[in-house]
Amino acid sequence: MKKTEIILKEGYPYIAISGVLFLVSLLFKFPTILQLLFFVIFVFFVYFFRNPARIPEDDSENAIISPSDGTIIEIKESISPITNKNSIKISIRLSLFDVHIQRSPIKGEMSAREYIHGMFLSLNSNKASELNEQNRVLFENEKNQIVVNQIAGFITRRIIMFRDLGPIKLGERYGMITFGSQVDVYLPKNITLKVSEFQKVKAGESLIGYINEAN
Incomplete structure (x- = not known):
């Protein structure tokens, strides 16, 4: 059985880029507001590309x-x-x-x-x-x-x-x-x-x- 993705692979580029920006902002001690902004963007992309399991309320033929x-x-x-x-x-x-x-x-x-x-x-x-x-x-x-x-x-x-x-x-x-x-x-x-x-x-x-x- 194919394993279900928790996060869609289509979201990986967005998540990776925003994650790198957040890490760079920490390493180079960007202003706190920018650090917070990059973190929020990173979290948003992780959340947006989520792939939750779903079970139909009714799976009858009609x-x-x-x-x-x-x-x-x-x-x-x-x-x-x-x-x-x-x-x-x-x-x-x-x-x-x-x-x-x-x-x-x-x-x-x-x-x-x-x-x-x-x-x-x-x-x-x-x-x-x-x-x-x-x-x-x-x-x-x-x-x-x-x-x-x-x-x-x-x-x-x-x-x-x-x-x-x-x-x-x-x-x-x-x-x-x-x-x-x-x-x-x-x-x-x-x-x-x-x-x-x-x-x-x-x-x-x-x-x-x-x-x-x-x-």
């Missing part, structure tokens, strides 16, 4: 688990990218202090991907979800087609994929966005939602809904 940490800022009907189907769109806003890893909302297949090169507008802009850099991934199985869209923000300049398309487990990590971002989830219309706007969710853990097979 359950859909949140692909991202953050706060749900909007739930509305929308057309899903990739599939172009009428869907329920859940927008999840991540703060700098949320875990920024994205995980599969279902067990099945990562079957398609679209990377859109765009702008880096503030996520408070109404046009950000349309014009910003984004990475769309289709997850599907015999019951579901779910699109998860990673959207870069003003500070964010990097969307990372940890793996290629293919079979994927429920809650398996597949990518991340660095330093503040938004994730939009497009769900089938025949879903019973278990979340509401302004609710906090966790990737790979929080139940967001069930597919209603009666519809």
